[in-house]
Amino acid sequence: MEKRNTDILTKPWVICFLALFCTLLWGSAYPCVKNGYRLFQIAGDDTGSQILFAGYRFTLAGGMTWLIAGVSARKLPLPKKEIWGKVVVLGLIQTTMQYVFFYLALANITGVKGAILSASNSFFSILLAHFFIRNEKMNLKKGFGCILGFAGVVIINYSKGGLEGGFSFSGEGFMLISCLAYGMAAVYVKTFAHRDNSFTITAYQLLTGGLVLIGIGLVLGGEVKQFTLPGILLLVYMAFISSAAFSVWTLLLKYNTVGQVSIYGFTIPVFGILLSSVFLGENAFTLKNMAALACVSLGIIAVNVQITCKGRANRIQ
Numbered sequence: 248m249e250k251r252n253t254d255i256l257t258k259p260w261v262i263c264f265l266a267l268f269c270t271l272l273w274g275s276a277y278p279c280v281k282n283g284y285r286l287f288q289i290a291g292d293d294t295g296s297q298i299l300f301a302g303y304r305f306t307l308a309g310g311m312t313w314l315i316a317g318v319s320a321r322k323l324p325l326p327k328k329e330i331w332g333k334v335v336v337l338g339l340i341q342t343t344m345q346y347v348f349f350y351l352a353l354a355n356i357t358g359v360k361g362a363i364l365s366a367s368n369s370f371f372s373i374l375l376a377h378f379f380i381r382n383e384k385m386n387l388k389k390g391f392g393c394i395l396g397f398a399g400v401v402i403i404n405y406s407k408g409g410l411e412g413g414f415s416f417s418g419e420g421f422m423l424i425s426c427l428a429y430g431m432a433a434v435y436v437k438t439f440a441h442r443d444n445s446f447t448i449t450a451y452q453l454l455t456g457g458l459v460l461i462g463i464g465l466v467l468g469g470e471v472k473q474f475t476l477p478g479i480l481l482l483v484y485m486a487f488i489s490s491a492a493f494s495v496w497t498l499l500l501k502y503n504t505v506g507q508v509s510i511y512g513f514t515i516p517v518f519g520i521l522l523s524s525v526f527l528g529e530n531a532f533t534l535k536n537m538a539a540l541a542c543v544s545l546g547i548i549a550v551n552v553q554i555t556c557k558g559r560a561n562r563i564q
Contacts, residue, residue: 251434256498256499256501256502256503257502257503261358262499262503262507262508262511264268265495265498265499266496266499266508266511267511267514268491268492268495268508269491269492269495269499269511270497270511270514270515270518271514271518272487272488272491272492272514273365273488273492273515273518274362274514274515274516274517274518274519275483275488275518275519275522276488276519277353277358277359277361277362277365277519277522277523278351278358278519278522278523278525278527279356279412279481279484279485279488280349280353280485280525281353281358282481282527282528283300283478283481283482283485283521284297284300284354284410286473286475286477286478286481287300287471287472287473287474287478288473291354291355292354293349293469294467294469295463295464295465295466295467295468295469295470296464296469296470296471297350297351297354297464297469298347298350298351298460298463298464298467298469299460299461299464299465299467299469299470299471300350300376300464300469300471301346301349301457301460301464301484302348302457302458302459302460302461302462302463302464303345303447303458303465303471304457304462304482304485304486305342305346305453305454305456305457305486305489306341306453306454306457306458306460306461307457307482307483307486308453308457308485308486308487308488308489308490308493309449309450309451309452309453309455309456309457309490310450310454311486311487311490312446312449312450312453312455312490312493312494313450313451315446315450315490315494316444316446316447316449316450317437318371319444319446320444320447324444324446324447324450325335326443326447326448326451327442327443328538330439330443332449333435333438333439334448334451334452334455335451335452336435337432337435337436337448337453337454338451338452338454338455338456338457338459339455339459340428340431340432340435341428341429341436341452341456341493342452342453342455342457342459342460343455343456343457343459343460343463343519344425344428345425345428345429345432346425346456346460347425347460347463348365348421348422348424348425349421349422349425349426351417351421352417352418352419352420352421352422352425353422353424355415355417355418355421356415356418356419356422357523357527358414358519358522358523358527358529359519359520359523359524359529359530359536360419361422361519362515362516362518362519362520362523363399363426363516363519363520363536363539363543364419364423364426364510364516364541365422365425365426365515365516365519366396366399366512366513366515366516366543366546367396367397367422367423367427368426368429368430368509368512368515369396369430369509369510369511369513370393370396370397370426370430370546371426371429371430371431372429372430372433372434372505372506372509372512373385373389373392373393373429373430373505373506373509373510374393374430375430375431375433375434376433376434376437376505376506376509377389379434379438379542380434380438380504380505381436382504383504383505383506388549389506389549391549392545392546392549393546394546395542395543395545395546395549396513396542396543396546398553399538399539399540399542399543399546400419402535402538402539402542425533425557429512430472430509431507433500433505433508434505436448436497436500437500437504437505438500440497440500441473442536445494445498445501446494446498448497449490449493449494449497452493453490453493470481492539496508512542513543513546516543517544518541520536
């Protein structure tokens with residue numbers, strides 16, 4: 248099925264539509280996680296329960312994706328033998344590492360701030376692609392876009408006391424580490440995604456990472472006990488976010504360059520800010536937030552112009 252759809256998946260409008268679908272889902276994760284802590288009565292300093300909650304989400308997401316992969320292929324979905332190890336490593340980076348820090352960060356910062364900081368995802372992807380993927384080298388326009396994006400990160404963390412006054416390692420620092428893990432995963436999956444079905448790869452990396460998260464959460468004494476209907480529905484939706492978004496994102500990375508896909512990650516803060524404002528009642532539209540978001544948006548435009556010009560010539564060799 249994927250082979251027949253190769254051409255359409257490389258069309259700019261298709262990349263844009265599907266990538267924005269993914270970033271909308273990921274943007275909704277910020278208010279979902281914050282509301283999840285409230286519904287399941289998980290305290291901000293309860294690290295074990297936060298990680299266990301994440302593990303439940305991603306294991307459920309892996310199960311969903313596994314079923315989708317099986318139905319679409321009409322057989323038991325198993326990764327090819329030569330990439331089993333790579334899928335496990337991907338799960339440890341993209342799910343375990345990224346979301347340990349993501350969930351811990353959101354316990355210490357607002358959803359709006361987390362959404363803006365998440366724009367660093369794309370910058371890390373572009374920077375790492377420069378070093379590890381042939382023909383995806385940094386250039387003036389990409390560099391300018393990255394500088395603008397990081398300027399947004401600086402602005403959102405600036406306070407009267409300087410950068411230090413608005414930055415904590417367990418909050419903003421953890422979110423940036425989560426973004427680094429995202430960038431590492433985007434580059435890593437590009438090196439082997441073409442060898443197998445994207446849904447199968449996504450299913451097993453989510454299952455691997457999710458089960459490890461559950462193990463870590465239990466070791467740390469975590470408990471998730473307050474199961475209510477709203478909480479269960481939220482957990483199912485959060486699992487759907489991961490299942491759908493990671494599957495489509497991996498499919499796009501399979502047929503396009505890291506840069507062509509990852510630039511749309513800059514729209515995550517846009518959706519995150521809007522949805523956090525609606526569902527968490529956070530004051531999103533401050534001058535500082537809008538200035539940071541403007542820098543991030545201009546970074547998107549700068550990098551996107553370059554990618555549009557380069558087109559499909561930048562594919563991994």
